[in-house]
Amino acid sequence: DGGITQSPKYLFRKEGQNVTLSCEQNxxxxxxxxxxxxxxxxxxxxxxSQIVNDFQKGDIAEGYSVSREKKESFPLTVTSAQKNPTAxxxxxxxxxxxxxxxxxxxxxxxLLVL
Amino acid sequence: QKEVEQNSGPLSxxxxxxxxxxxxxxxxxxxxxxxxxQYSGKSPELIMFIYSNGxxxxxxxxxxxxxxxxxVSLLIRDSQPSDSATYLCAVNSYNQGGKLxxxxxxxLSVKP
Numbered sequence: 001d002g003g004i005t006q007s008p009k010y011l012f013r014k015e016g017q018n019v020t021l022s023c024e025q026n027x028x029x030x031x032x033x034x035x036x037x038x039x040x041x042x043x044x045x046x047x048x049s050q051i052v053n054d055f056q057k058g059d060i061a062e063g064y065s066v067s068r069e070k071k072e073s074f075p076l077t078v079t080s081a082q083k084n085p086t087a088x089x090x091x092x093x094x095x096x097x098x099x100x101x102x103x104x105x106x107x108x109x110x111l112l113v114l
Numbered sequence: 115q116k117e118v119e120q121n122s123g124p125l126s127x128x129x130x131x132x133x134x135x136x137x138x139x140x141x142x143x144x145x146x147x148x149x150x151x152q153y154s155g156k157s158p159e160l161i162m163f164i165y166s167n168g169x170x171x172x173x174x175x176x177x178x179x180x181x182x183x184x185x186v187s188l189l190i191r192d193s194q195p196s197d198s199a200t201y202l203c204a205v206n207s208y209n210q211g212g213k214l215x216x217x218x219x220x221x222l223s224v225k226p
Contacts, residue, residue: 100146
């Protein structure tokens with residue numbers, strides 16, 4: 001099955017801890033994205049990547065970091081600098097970033113602070 | 115002004131009625147428009163996309179685009195309780211390199 005997988009489904013973070021959210025896709029898509037969704041809100045872009053070894057900050061990148069060492073993988077690290085990390089994190093991918101490509105979403109990771 | 119605006123709802127319609135969801139956007143250079151459905155606790159799934167002015171139909175769903183008025187809508191005919199979800203409008207932003215900008219979503223409730 002082609003698709004996007006995210007793990008874990010739920011993640012608990014302690015104060016001062018860095019945590020990493022996994023995102024893998026087997027759609028052969030070039031572009032990948034991380035979004036954050038807070039209750040009753042739309043999606044806000046954290047980081048995106050158009051090609052391997054390259055990524056750009058989105059609208060709310062502070063307190064987050066990413067890497068893109070492989071085309072299939074785009075992990076997101078929530079650092080201790082992110083003071084309000086509780087949210088639903090969504091990974092997406094598309095064939096490109098030219099504007100007409102549809103983004104497809106993974107199932108999401110819900111991050112909670114202990 | 116937000117870049118993409120939707121009424122947050124909730125919009126309540128009886129089963130079998132037509133549900134009309136609306137979205138306005140501010141970037142006149144936008145070229146692509148998407149509607150996603152998101153059930154509670156789940157990730158968004160694509161319903162439709164539209165690029166050209168006019169209507170685009172897919173089953174019970176019709177997307178309508180009016181670029182002059184910077185307005186895109188989604189009509190759901192013969193609404194079913196299973197259509198109850200939050201509907202997200204997303205617009206590609208020409209001014210931001212083609213990135214998708216999402217509205218805050220409209221919650222739809224279809225009453226049996």
